[in-house]
Amino acid sequence: MNIQGRFKNIFEPELLKEIENKSKTVSVKEGEVILNIGQTVKQIPILLEGILKITRIDNAGRELLLYYVHANESCAMSFTCCMQQFPSEIKATAESDVEFLAIPIGIMDEWLAKYPTWKSFVMRTIRSRFNELLNAIDQLAFQKLDERLIHYLKEKSKATGSTLINLSHEEIANEMASSREVISRLLKKLENDKKVLLYRNQIKLLRDL
């Protein structure tokens, strides 16, 4: 799909033209790291295709899932980081094969002043991501691990578009900053409750999860 058509309803015509001229589309293979912690952001990505996984690394070097960026979204962190050229606090990995528009950060100021639709797009993505982060904090602080696990599985399923999750218990434990045995036990409980089916390296989500 071309850029004009895809964003016709979001951006004004002149801005669409500018996007087309100033940005380039970048393709990235599944699993590639797009941005690592400590790097500075040089482009604003707007996702066209695929899913980006945004994670944070804890002191022990473990990776904790923050959120996913879906198509037609941008990464809020990139906005806040790039304008003052601060190093990134997060890591972005391509969860699937990914295609995105890379917009050079140099023209951000200009666009923000010039195009109301750009400003509201930026504000909207920051606001909705901020809300998501608050949610994530609530989860960590107040929810029990079993509820977090269910949430995690549903997110994963949404991200991959499948109810069959191809992950080992250990990989899940790592992403949730928990341990393998605990995840195994919780999954077992879910299986007894007829919410999932467990296989080796695979979990099938059932309807009433």
Place this chain on the structure above:
DNA sequence: ACATTAAGTGATT
């Protein structure tokens, strides 16, 4: 058949 890796379990903190 054997080694390796994932998953299950009980006990301990």
Place this chain on the structure above:
DNA sequence: AATCACTTAATGT
């Protein structure tokens, strides 16, 4: 809820 020590099951060579 995490960790340890151990068992059992699945998978690759």
